[in-house]
Amino acid sequence: MKKNICHSLILLLLVSIGSLTAQNGPLATRQSIARFLNSHVSGELAIGKITVDSLTILDKAKKVRVVASVNCSYIPFTQQRVQVVYDSIRNILPSSYASYKVELVTDNQPIENLVTGQSRKYTFRNKVDKPLVTALSKPFKTEKGLRNKHIALWQSHGYYFEQKLNRWEWQRARIFQTVEDLYTQSYVLPFLVPMLENAGANVLLPRERDTQTLEVIVDNDKATHPSVYKEIQGDKPWSVGFGKGFAMLKDQYVETDNPFQDGTFRQTVTRKKGKESLAEWIPSLSKAGKYAVYVSYKTLPESTEDALYTVYHKGGKSQFRVNQQMGGGTWIYLGHFMFDQGMNESCKVQLSNLSSKNNRIVTADGVKIGGGYGTIARKVNNSGIVSENTKSSDNSGPKVLQSQLSIPYQYEVSGYPRFTEGARYWLQYAGFPDTVYTQSKGVNDYTDDYKSRGVWVNYLSGGSSVAPKEKGLNIPVDLAFAFHTDAGTTLNDSIIGTLGIFFTKEGDETFGNKASRYVSRDLTDLIQTEIVKDIRSLYEPAWSRRGMWNQSYFEARTPRVPTMLLELLSHQNFADMRYGLDPRFRFTVSRAIYKGMLKFIALQYNQPFVVQPLPVDHFSVRFTGAEEVELGWQAVRDSLEPTAVANKYILYTRKGNADFDNGVVVTSNKIRLHQEPGIIYSYKVTALNEGGESFPSEVLSACRVKDEKGVVLVVNGFDRVSGPADFVADSIAGFYDPKDHGVPYLNDISFIGSQYEFRRSKPWTDDDAPGFGASRANYETKVIAGNSFDYPALHGQSIVKAGYSFVSSSDESVGSGKVNLTEYPVVDLILGKERQTNMGRGVFDAQFKTFPAELQQTITAYCNQGGNVLVSGAYVGTDLWDNGEVNVQDLDFAKKVLKYNWRTGQASVTGEVKSVQSPFRMISGHYEFYNELNEHSYVVESPDAIEPADPACFTIYRYSENNLSAGVAYKGRYKTCVLGFPIETLKSDEQRDKLMADILLFMSSK
Structure with missing residues (x-):
């Protein structure tokens, strides 16, 4: 009875306030709704606690209006989610309001207005007759991609002059082998920009994009x-x-x-x-x-x-x-x-x-x-400099030292490559008005840098259909994107995750073409959804989505086009960076951003879209005649995007020492081509559809030599790209690149130096003393070579000089049986730095095993039929003996088929190898491989020491510094030669030619 009376009193209270417009409903009801909203997104979003600030019953309108805190607006609403939320709130309310319309308001918007893609009053469209640049030599057009679209984006900060300290410095701390000013470049330049351009877009950057010095x-x-x-x-x-x-x-x-x-x-x-x-x-x-x-x-x-x-x-x-x-x-x-x-x-x-x-x-x-080096010179302005250890009297900041104002400071340039510098300096060098790049009128380069980027977007679009009355370059920009990674830290190994920021509360909340500024929320939601979905699917199911903030950040507020500011992850957080230093992660994130932009623009222009395909694999080249080769490959299915299906391909050809041509479209995944004898031809293939072009395949090569001694099959088994070795312990953790620097994709433009502070408890006190994760700076002006995917040509040059013809294949084609090894008397297997590699905490299986089971079976069958095998790689032993759980079949393959045992990893630091006496007298010489980071070749920091595993197998090379066995050769029913260092990393053509000639002579000997 008492319970019924209480319920009746609540109903009377609700009815009594029904005609009011600004009073709260019962506290218990508001708390129940808040509990539902929080539980609804629990585990999916890190957006903070949602509260219900008011609940108003409007009887005349038959409406229940619920107002929630602003972080409720951080939720990515869909039509389905809106319906679930309203149905659930309706169930929480007393049954007498079952017929009432429910409205949930957050950030002054009903949640149905926050649904991405819902009908806006105006969409953001530009009138474009002809784009800024049209690439005529590309053999395709993207009908359902980004053709004729213009995208402005920037990669966070850059090297800048700090007047208060009278020095050039980074805007963020050196931490976990990088600095944000460079780190975001490692997504934008090698991955995101090419993806957008492959979809047909014109991409505009406010920083130098060429890393060539x-x-x-x-x-x-x-x-x-x-x-x-x-x-x-x-x-x-x-x-x-x-x-x-x-x-x-x-x-x-x-x-x-x-x-x-x-x-x-x-x-x-x-x-x-x-x-x-x-x-x-x-x-x-x-x-x-x-x-x-x-x-x-x-x-x-x-x-x-x-x-x-x-x-x-x-x-x-x-x-x-x-x-x-x-x-x-x-x-x-x-x-x-x-x-x-x-x-x-x-x-x-x-x-x-x-x-x-x-x-x-x-x-x-x-x-x-x-690209060059920076030529903008700066010096201390009239406000003087400050002592790095002196605070003002109120402890509010650095104190100006008046006695230093009279010092005749000289202008100085950064001394760094131009691509490392901030936008403020590129914009000056690139001819933009000073009103764009120095809002402070030369007083504060730090604020000028971040403010210049948004103002730059407006100057680009001034005079176009976006801003027809404003002065500018008349470029019709479709969207702007700010890429950052400054999202906070945790004291444990949890992930900070991804945050999206946009801003709507500017002026009348519309752009110059009257499109609602809420399209920026659509852009943010689409990109953030793609990023989080793809990371969770491929790498880390627990990746955090931190919601979408509608806040007045300068870079989100200033551009007068749809804009997103992305905080992808925290570069200060170790758990995030265990993923963030891996090129595979960077590729996936960049592809997700590109997909989000594509879907946003398709939404604005009400047009269909197609996502460009993934790169092809199972690539192979074989001779079909004296002057003819056949190329074959396979398309790769994208499990994350149903539209990313290849229907055509582009074949690129490089002849001799020239470069690749502009490509030709191929409708099949197989083609035969003419080759002139004596010339090395190289090929790469991209997949194509109406949305654009994929990234390229590995490069395969072939050459037919007159009066050939035989034909060598070069197998490229070096596919690996990865971040550096890492470790986790209770009190220490970090990245240990002396053991394994990882393998950059093509090259690394964000590595600054090795981590030296591994104590988790060491706090940040200053950007010059960032505590846990602190890293050195001896490589921050260098471009570090990675996996070029172009090693068959390098091996082939030496093979040709030794009098042999050669063709090449991917290891997938060999392992799948697509390539018949018995057609070739010698197989040269390139393993480079291939080794099983996890990402992050290793949720999914490791990739890049040196000898997958299928490849082992194929090589075993080949050797049993008298085939001869040359293998070179830094982890030919470590990957089988010392990389997690040991597989007996792996060891039997190494010992019983290839005839070697593993002795140790990290066998050399000097990178010098010498030949030693053996029954195989044709093998001699002294060699050097790249053992330190450089711009020419990927580094071999941990070569393997391997030893003979058969009485007919002998050591043929030793590391000069310690006489550990660096290479072995076996002669029996067949021949094998296994090297613990990669041939392609030798420091000169002459060394590679000599070593290859000796080994091929051994392979052909009786």
């Missing part, structure tokens, strides 16, 4: 000697343009110096046909290599929208149409290309006046090749 400027005013600018006059001659242009007149730029105001530019009139006028920029390069190419020009009222640029490079020529109606007065990126050393007509940039329209203006200014 050499830079050559070729300009009509002054070219870097002895580079040449020249003109070829056609029907319409070149003349001096009216206005300012670029000129490289200084070695350093100070204050607000602008190199795009120091020179002139050239111009001519476009022609649809007739004798063309050409401008040519011919660089002189001190070393061969891969370089970014940037062009600059002047945008005029009658500028052409299809200026034709041609880049001549080692792979041929690549052509681009550049819309000079936008982007004038800065550096416009065309692409990366391989160039030879020196100066020649085959490596140059050319601009033609041939166009689709007559009588438009085409302009020519400077060309920039390579």
Whole structure:
């Protein structure tokens, strides 16, 4: 009875306040709703405790209005989730309100308005006739990708000048072998930007994107000697343009110096046909290599929208149409290309006046090749400097030392590669107004750097359909993205996870084209959902999703286009970085970001989308005639994305010492090609669909030699990319790269030095003393070589010099039986630094085993039929004997088939090998392999010592420093040679040629 009376009193109370608009319902009901909301997302989101601030009954409207705390808005709402929430709240309410409409409000929005993809009043669309740059030489168009879209993004911070300390420094601490200023680059440059470009997008960055430290400027005013600018006059001659242009007149730029105001530019009139006028920029390069190419020009009222640029490079020529109606007065990126050393007509940039329209203006200014070192010089401003150990009287911050104000401080450049520097310096060097890059008017470079990025986005889009009344470069930006990794720390091994930030409460909460700023929440939700879903699926089921914050961060608030600020993880948190230092993780995260952007833009333009495929595998090359090869490969299914299905492929070819061509589309996964004898041909394949192009396969090569001694099959078994070795203990933990540095994808641009502070209890006191995870700085200006996936050609060069022909294959093709080993008298198995490798806490199985079961079976059968095998790799023993649980079958394969025993890992630190006396007198020589991090070859820090396991097997090489056995050879019914160091890491061609010739002579001996 008392219970019924209490319930009736509650109902009377609710009814009595039904006509009121701002009173709370019963506390117990609000608490029940709050408990439900918290339990609903428990374990899925780390968003803090949700409270219900008010519950109002509106009887006349027959509505129950519930107002929850702002962190309820951090939930990624879907239509299904909204329905579940409303049904559940309705069940919590007394039954008399079962027919009432329920409305849950958070952050001043009903939750149904927070559903990603729900109908907005206006979507964010740009009017684009022709994009900034169109790559004409790409053999495909992305009809359901990002063609004609423009994306502005940036990779957090950068090296900057701190006036208060009178020094250049990082904006974040050196911790866990990296620093955020570089760490985010390791996602953006090698992974995210190429993915977006492969989908057809124009990607704009406010920082230098080329890690090449050499830079050559070729300009009509002054070219870097002895580079040449020249003109070829056609029907319409070149003349001096009216206005300012670029000129490289200084070695350093100070204050607000602008190199795009120091020179002139050239111009001519476009022609649809007739004798063309050409401008040519011919660089002189001190070393061969891969370089970014940037062009600059002047945008005029009658500028052409299809200026034709041609880049001549080692792979041929690549052509681009550049819309000079936008982007004038800065550096416009065309692409990366391989160039030879020196100066020649085959490596140059050319601009033609041939166009689709007559009588438009085409302009020519400077060309920039390579990244170079920073040239913006800074010094202490009038506020003086501070002592690093002196605080102000109120202990609020550093104290200015007035006595130091009279010191005549000199301007100084960073001394670092330009790609390491912050956006503030690139934007000055790239010709942007000082109002973009120095909001503080030169007083505070730190705040200028983070503020400049958002202002840069607005200047890019000024004059376009986004902001038609504003001054700018007229580039129609579709979205902006800020990539950060500063998400806090934990004292244990739990994961901080992923946070998304956007901002809506600016002005009337719309953009210039009247689209709701809540589309930024849609962008944030789509990207964050993809990231968390993919990480949980592939690597870590417990990865944290921290929700979405609608907060006024400058980088989220300032851009007048849809913008997301991502805090992917915490670079200060060890548990996060056990994943974050692995290139596989970086690839997956970058692909998730690209997918989120793709789906967001498809939503805005109401168009279908297709995700670009994953790279192909099971690649192989075999001879089918004296001058013909057959290539075959397989598409890879993407378990995370149903649309990412390949329906075509692109085949790229490299002939001899040239570079890869622009590729041809292939409709089948098999093709036969002609080869000229005596020339090494190399091939790589990408998968293709309507959404774009995948990343490339490994590179395979082949060469037919006249009067060949035989044909060698080179098998590439080195697929590994991974982070460094790590360890976890109660009081210490960290990354121990002297044991295993890991393997970068192509190269590493974020490694700064080894971790030296392993004590978990050591606290952060300053960025110069960050405590646990503190790392050295001796590599932070270096680019570290990783897995190039291009070793069959390197081995093949030595094989050809020894008089043998060769073809190559992936290890997957060999293991699956696609390649018949018995067709070849010798098999050269490249294992590099292949070894079983986990990621993070090892939730999923390890990858990259040296000898998978299928490969063991294939090699065993081959040897039993008299085949001869050469194996080289740093972990040929360690991976079988000392990498977790030992498998007897693995050891039997090594000992009974390949005839070697493992003695120890980490067998050498000097990287020197010498031959020793054995029955095989043809084997001799002294060799050096790369044992320290460098830009030329991946490092071999832990080579194996291996010993003979059969009376007919002998040591043939020893490590010079300790005489441990470095390589063995066996001669019986078949022959094997196993080396504990990788052949491709020898320091010269001559060394590789000598070693390969000796071993092939041994293999052919009676």
